[in-house]
Amino acid sequence: MTLSSGQKNTQVHEKSRLRISFEFFPPKTDKMQDNLWTSIKKLETLVPDFVSVTYGAGGSTRERAHETVAKIVNRTNINAAAHLTCVGASKGEIDDIARAYWDVGVRHMVALRGDPTDGIGAGYIPTPNGYAYSNDLIAGLRNVAPFDISVSAYPERHPESQNWDVEIDNLKRKIDAGATRAITQFFFEADTFLRFQDKATDAGINIPIIPGLMLQPNYKGIKRMSEMCKINVPNWYHDLFAGLDDDPATRQLLAASTAAKLARSLQKRGVRHFHFYTLNKADLAFMVCKILGVQPTSHEA
Numbered sequence: 001m002t003l004s005s006g007q008k009n010t011q012v013h014e015k016s017r018l019r020i021s022f023e024f025f026p027p028k029t030d031k032m033q034d035n036l037w038t039s040i041k042k043l044e045t046l047v048p049d050f051v052s053v054t055y056g057a058g059g060s061t062r063e064r065a066h067e068t069v070a071k072i073v074n075r076t077n078i079n080a081a082a083h084l085t086c087v088g089a090s091k092g093e094i095d096d097i098a099r100a101y102w103d104v105g106v107r108h109m110v111a112l113r114g115d116p117t118d119g120i121g122a123g124y125i126p127t128p129n130g131y132a133y134s135n136d137l138i139a140g141l142r143n144v145a146p147f148d149i150s151v152s153a154y155p156e157r158h159p160e161s162q163n164w165d166v167e168i169d170n171l172k173r174k175i176d177a178g179a180t181r182a183i184t185q186f187f188f189e190a191d192t193f194l195r196f197q198d199k200a201t202d203a204g205i206n207i208p209i210i211p212g213l214m215l216q217p218n219y220k221g222i223k224r225m226s227e228m229c230k231i232n233v234p235n236w237y238h239d240l241f242a243g244l245d246d247d248p249a250t251r252q253l254l255a256a257s258t259a260a261k262l263a264r265s266l267q268k269r270g271v272r273h274f275h276f277y278t279l280n281k282a283d284l285a286f287m288v289c290k291i292l293g294v295q296p297t298s299h300e301a
Contacts, residue, residue, distance in 0.1 A: 018294055019273040020046060021210070024280050025054040026064040032280070036068070039282035044076050045296035046289050049273070052110050052150070055083035066100065073105040081150060082106050085114030086137050090129040094137070098144045108148040111137045111179070124160070135170075138177035151175075153182035153209055155196035159230045168203045181207050183275045186214035186225075188234050190265035211266060212275045215284045217248065217255035256284055260291040267292075 022043055027033040040051065051072065055065050065082065072080035082101050084094060098109065113134040116124045126132035131140055134151060141147050151174045154167060161167040171182065187193055193211045200209060216222040219241035226233045240258070244251050263274050274292075278285045286296075 017272070018267070018292060019049050020289055020294060021049045021273070021275045022051045022285060023054065023212075023275065023277050024051060024068070026061040026068050027280070028061070028064070033064075033068075036280050037071070039278065039280055039285075040072060040076065040078070042282040043278075043285060044078055046286070046294050047297060048078060050079040050081050050108055052081040052083060052108075055085055062097070066097070066104075069101065069106055070104040079108055080106060081108035081110050081148075083110040083112060084137065084141070085112045086131040086133065087114035087116075087127060088130075089127060091131055091140060092129075094131060095140060095144050098141055098147070102145045102147070108150065109141055110150045110152075110183070111141060111174075112152055113137070133173075135173040135177040138174055138179055142178045148181075149179050150181045150183055151179040153184045153196070153200075155184050155187045155192045155211075156231055164199060168199060168205070171200065172203065172205060175205060175207055179207065182209045184209065184212045185229060185231065186212050186277060187231060188237055188262070190262060190269065192232075193266060193271075194269055208273065210273045210275045211271060212277060213259050213262060213288075214277045215255060215259055215281070215288065216277075216279060217251040217284065219244070219251065252284060256287045256291065259284075259288045263288070263292055 024036060024040070027036045043051070053065050053069050053072070055062065069080045069082045072078055084097065086094075089097070101109070111134050113124070131137040138149055138151065141149060151171075153171055154161070157164065157167045158170070161170070174182075184193065184196070197209055214222060214225075216225070219238075223233060223238075225231075237258070240254055241251060244254075259276075263271075266274075276285045276288065
């Protein structure tokens with residue numbers, strides 16, 4: 001069959017189209033819930049591939065996470081992904097949560113091991129009668145329903161990985177268990193992601209690996225997260241934000257410009273999908289996407 005010029009142009013457009021997705025966390029108060037919903041409605045106009053909602057281990061935000069995801073499914077046209085971790089629940093409890101998500105229309109899960117109950121840096125101890133690691137959780141989710149499953153990946157290695165062989169082998173186990181894509185931890189320089197992508201390709205990994213970009217205009221906050229996750233903060237990034245503690249407007253602009261510059265560098269190397277850690281704030285994510293040429297479906301946002 002011969003394709004018309006219009007069909008060919010459509011295929012080229014779809015292949016070259018920049019794809020985006022966003023991460024939110026469940027709100028702790030009714031006011032935060034209202035603010036989050038405002039953010040979701042604004043970012044919906046950018047037509048993201050999906051949005052994900054994080055999950056607090058041990059039920060700390062479980063009910064609000066489920067409520068938020070269900071609301072996205074029922075009241076928007078966005079594909080909503082729900083996070084699940086291995087921590088703080090038995091296999092039966094997690095299976096019940098997954099079935100409840102499926103019943104409200106959720107078809108995409110983000111399966112994670114989760115942080116140790118005593119916090120990042122503490123020793124990880126699997127929950128009794130629970131799924132021990134993310135590959136176990138993925139296999140369990142596959143037994144519940146035919147979910148689309150995203151997993152985590154670490155361009156600078158997970159803090160607990162002894163070396164790159166361990167890191168890549170762990171990612172391969174997750175893929176073998178049924179993962180369909182990986183979303184990376186945040187990073188600051190394009191080469192960090194590209195080197196990791198090369199390692200994955202050399203190991204025969206062929207699922208999509210989506211770079212995760214952090215949208216955090218508070219330097220102290222991003223420095224704290226980076227130290228916990230053993231992510232290198234370049235000197236140039238530190239110098240860029242120096243002396244701006246009392247200048248939130250400039251920090252906002254710098255956060256947007258550096259995220260957009262990073263995305264542009266990756267675009268030049270063929271990356272076509274970016275996952276933004278929004279911290280529940282739409283304006284910065286919207287700004288970056290506009291810089292990258294993503295146009296909203298309306299101007300009512």
